[in-house]
Amino acid sequence: MSIAGGAQDATSDDEREILDAIERWAERELRPVAKRFDHADEYPTDVVEQLKELGLFGATIHTEYGGLGLSASTYARIVMAISSVWMAPVGIFNSHLIMAACVQRHGTEAQKRHWLPRFASGEIRGGIGLTEPNAGTDLQGIRTVARRDGDHYIVNGTKTWITNGVYGSCFGVLVKTNPEAEPRHKGMSILLCEKGDGFRAAKKIRKLGYKSIDSAELVFEDFRCPVENLVGGVEGQGFKHAVGGLELGRINVAARGAGIAAGALRDALRYAQERQTFGKPIAQHQAIQLKLADMATRVEAAKLLIDQAARKYDTGQRCDLEAGMAKLFASEAGVENSLEAMRIFGGYSYSTDFDVERYYRDAPLMCIGEGTNEMQRIIIARQLLERHPL
Numbered sequence: 001m002s003i004a005g006g007a008q009d010a011t012s013d014d015e016r017e018i019l020d021a022i023e024r025w026a027e028r029e030l031r032p033v034a035k036r037f038d039h040a041d042e043y044p045t046d047v048v049e050q051l052k053e054l055g056l057f058g059a060t061i062h063t064e065y066g067g068l069g070l071s072a073s074t075y076a077r078i079v080m081a082i083s084s085v086w087m088a089p090v091g092i093f094n095s096h097l098i099m100a101a102c103v104q105r106h107g108t109e110a111q112k113r114h115w116l117p118r119f120a121s122g123e124i125r126g127g128i129g130l131t132e133p134n135a136g137t138d139l140q141g142i143r144t145v146a147r148r149d150g151d152h153y154i155v156n157g158t159k160t161w162i163t164n165g166v167y168g169s170c171f172g173v174l175v176k177t178n179p180e181a182e183p184r185h186k187g188m189s190i191l192l193c194e195k196g197d198g199f200r201a202a203k204k205i206r207k208l209g210y211k212s213i214d215s216a217e218l219v220f221e222d223f224r225c226p227v228e229n230l231v232g233g234v235e236g237q238g239f240k241h242a243v244g245g246l247e248l249g250r251i252n253v254a255a256r257g258a259g260i261a262a263g264a265l266r267d268a269l270r271y272a273q274e275r276q277t278f279g280k281p282i283a284q285h286q287a288i289q290l291k292l293a294d295m296a297t298r299v300e301a302a303k304l305l306i307d308q309a310a311r312k313y314d315t316g317q318r319c320d321l322e323a324g325m326a327k328l329f330a331s332e333a334g335v336e337n338s339l340e341a342m343r344i345f346g347g348y349s350y351s352t353d354f355d356v357e358r359y360y361r362d363a364p365l366m367c368i369g370e371g372t373n374e375m376q377r378i379i380i381a382r383q384l385l386e387r388h389p390l
């Protein structure tokens with residue numbers, strides 16, 4: 001069963017080939033090691049090397065800067081295919097690509113030429129640092145300050161929950177270059193910060209799921225960041241840049257949710273045909289069939305919503321409504337399908353011998369990341385009202 005393909009498949013032959021190769025790789029290389037790394041909460045160094053070889057650190061970086069230049073639609077399918085086996089490794093290249101997308105969309109030509117080839121090869125890896133201990137959804141409430149001092153900014157503050165925080169070396173960090181600005185977003189900028197004196201990962205956060213991948217607190221203490229690392233070269237654009245990246249981020253999170261939903265369905269379908277009660281496979285009991293039908297419908301609906309949002313994104317159209325709907329629906333589908341798979345597996349769902357317990361622990365994160373689902377509903381409603389005024 002191809003997880004990421006679908007009726008609306010319009011990918012080019014090249015993109016189809018990449019997708020097939022990734023699906024085969026995930027089955028061959030990822031599935032056998034997922035459980036071990038997840039349970040040990042150990043960083044999958046070998047997997048990272050393979051991600052590099054597959055070119056995934058440059059998946060959405062333009063070919064002129066050394067990336068694969070994939071469309072959002074194809075990238076979403078790749079994310080879905082890997083997530084259906086093990087979602088966590090996607091975070092290693094996805095957060096990195098959000099940082100790269102910020103440079104690709106908003107950086108100066110000199111910044112693109114300097115950073116993007118190094119990001120694409122995986123030579124420099126990292127992520128995006130927005131969230132702080134006191135500010136997640138309310139990003140304008142961040143307290144990290146960058147004060148100009150000659151040809152450097154002096155950065156002080158703390159970021160938290162930053163994906164790749166321990167093993168990554170470079171981050172797009174949202175800071176206040178003018179903490180007094182009103183409205184607050186006008187005083188915000190994004191700096192590309194490479195670890196060094198004054199910038200370190202303070203602690204790795206222990207988590208319910210999404211294991212193996214480092215989520216960390218990053219501390220800046222009089223860290224000197226060169227002025228040429230200000231994304232776009234103009235102060236005050238950081239909030240716009242951060243929020244602008246969220247459409248693609250939401251499509252990606254949706255694809256991770258849909259991947260988990262599809263993985264839960266795949267495992268449940270197999271188990272329901274193997275496990276017997278009362279003299280027949282449990283798949284022959286109507287109560288189980290109803291669950292399988294709902295699970296499969298959620299997966300297909302999630303794929304269509306993701307595809308719709310990704311196509312709009314690829315053609316340069318505004319897609320916050322569509323990306324919000326895809327993110328909301330697909331992430332909830334991941335949660336619902338993983339719970340239904342737990343029920344279908346009965347007592348064995350509680351055993352760490354099966355993958356469904358991992359899907360169940362990993363899925364809820366998709367309802368939080370890239371804007372909580374409460375916020376997605378608010379964004380969807382606002383857009384509806386804007387598009388349909390009386």
Ligand SMILES: Cc1cc2nc3c(=O)[nH]c(=O)nc-3n(C[C@H](O)[C@H](O)[C@H](O)COP(=O)(O)OP(=O)(O)OC[C@H]3O[C@@H](n4cnc5c(N)ncnc54)[C@H](O)[C@@H]3O)c2cc1C
Nearest residue numbers: 128129130131135136137138161162163215369370372374
């Ligand atoms: C595993 C993991 C990895 C992460 N990776 C990164 C990363 O790489 N980079 C990064 O910058 N961040 C990262 N985050 C942080 C994540 O983006 C935030 O947790 C998320 O934005 C929510 O912020 P918060 O946790 O501060 O919740 P809060 O903002 O405190 O929200 C708490 C609750 O209040 C609700 N709420 C808040 N405001 C409103 C409102 N106006 N109306 C209605 N409801 C509201 C929220 O929906 C939520 O239910 C990660 C988080 C996790 C758990």
